[in-house]
Amino acid sequence: MTFSQFSSEEKKNLAKEFRFGLESEYLVVTKDDFTPLWHHDLTFETLNGIFESVPLDGIPSCEGLDLEPPQTKLMPFVVEGYHLPDMDFHAKEILPKGVEIRTPVCNSLEEVLKVHTTLFTRLRKAMNDGDYDLVCLSHHPIHSQFSGPQNKRRHDYWQWSMEVMTTFGPDINVSLSDKLAAMVSADDLEAKINYYGPALSALSVASPFVDGSPWALRDGFGKSFRMHKRSYIAPPIEFHPTEKNRYEFKVFDMPNSIEEIEAQFLSFLTLVLDEGLQGRASKQTRIYDLGQVARHGIKAEDMKARATELLERAPAILKDWGYNPQALEVFKKRILTGKTPADDMIELYQKTNSLTEVLKSRSQFLV
Template identity: 30%
Template sequence: MQPTTGPTTRVFRYGIEHECALLHTDGSFADYTDTAFDELQVVIDALPEDPDDYPDLRIGDQGIKRKRWYVEGYERFDTDGRLVRCDPKGIEIRTRIHDSVDGAVDAITADVATLDGALAASQLRSTVIGFNPLRSEYVIEPPLNEWERRHRLDSPEERTAHLHMSTYGPDLNLSCADLDPAAVVDIGRKLTHYSPWLVPLSFSSPFRDGAPWGGLSARTAIRTGLRPAVLVFLGEDDEQVEADPSLTQVARIPAEVGRIEFKAFDACPDPGLYGELLSLLTGLVLDETLPGRRTTPDAAMHQHVAVAGLGDDEVHAGTGALLDAAGAALTGRAGDLARLERLRERWARRESPATAMLARYEAGEPVAGVRRRAPHPA
């Protein structure tokens, strides 16, 4: 049966998951090396729990994700599968599902402000950056035990879960009831193909190991190819796609069925940029002209754009073509077109959050705990 609505009248629903990095009050970067899970959990305990968030949000097996805010980290288990510790990397915020982009952006903006209010009573503060600016690698210590190996090695995402301990990014979620499973998988392949030309708009990780590394997104350089650019959530009876990294996953709660989750953007300091990127993704879902499809991300191309960003003329032109295609597909959707125009202005300036971060660093300002060293006197 054909859908009764045309492409531009389709109704979408949206959600945003945003990972906050943390600073100590002295301005130094806070991570698992000097911050305990319990220190962060005290902050989470002070935040409100809203029963209306469910069933939109998943609680998880360990009960850590009981609120819109939760401590994000790497969980360790004993040989019987009991949780023994969680090394924290930061705090994740999730919105419930919203009927509009503006609703999701307003929700994440309000929840960041609420988190900042709760952090004010602690020795921590939130910050936004796409990659741990001091440590490029999280080392699993002690090595995984037998139970952990069985459960950590049974999927591509579990095998590479330690990589996320150095990275901070959003999951931008959208779904449309008019799309059947085959169409949703096709969209996942499409967005995976075009990911290298989308992600430079978000780049916010110009630092590694305490200094600029020569590129704009350490997160993209390290994770994409080993981790998915897009995940599509299907029903348990739908046909899954075998791929490494995964393209599809069985939905864990009913609200996830049909969700398209774009995972390759860096964390963005301005929540409004998330809204602009969601409108761009909406336009690309509606578009019926772009031919590219990939089941897994092009790691080499992602690594190239991670360094060059929109400063590369071919990359800039490719991103512009995607903006054009999305704009044509969004005809009649005034809110999306307005957000897309703001994104186009960023594109025209070849701008990403990383460029502003580097400018602040060069001016001698601290950026996520990193400050330019003063030159030695002659």
């Protein structure tokens, strides 16, 4: 059975059963001078107190979200960081790296974008009132290393929890109906993502700074130190069949506009729904490709061609399922110009010789 058996009208009705969610992480800086903060400078109590002051009127129920200790109130906001466990590996404290917004489950793409915009706007106001601000940057611009006591029973999980203390990124969540999920081959979807995922990553690269300076390579500057860290170990997607067939897509760097967030959702929907995309790759190839993307962005070998193929096919596929593909223009423009957010940041840094100016530019979230 394939999706092509359904008429366009049937596809649009099936799409109404999709559910959406977004998790997005933000670097915290001082409001006045944009000094990047980290666990040395932030406390759980301070951040959690700000979260609890944010009004949630008009926001869907948080039912279904996890209550993450040491938080005691279920909210769309989480202190992201390194958990310090007790003797039984239960979290008792957290060393903050930044903050996370996680939308409740939403019934449409339009709703999740609206809810995220509302949550971001309210949280940012509350953070500003506390003399903090939020920045959309995918790797901490000052700190690149973290070491902490073992906080996971599995050694590899512990190693990974230390690596992500300096990274920030979005998780795109889409849930399919039982009927459609049963028609998706997990192995084939993973192979498709292994091929096209690095090209989508290349369009979003947004973490070109390490230890206070641009990430210097032999032949220029790297584009995503976050992807450099993630390429060899982090999965591009996680499937949660017991959570209403939820797919969690993790290939993008942090965007700073609602249009790009929409483009990220639309790109993932295209990957799932377009059965005509022919590219497939192994895990090992994906790891190699992501390593190249981390260094060279959209100029990495074959990435422009793969991204172009997906984006040229996307409008017809998306319209057939009832989605407006307009937001994908932000990615198409990057293919045409060859410029990514990382390129813009490096250019601004070279012009101003100021990391502060870069952080200010990435604090502007466009809605």
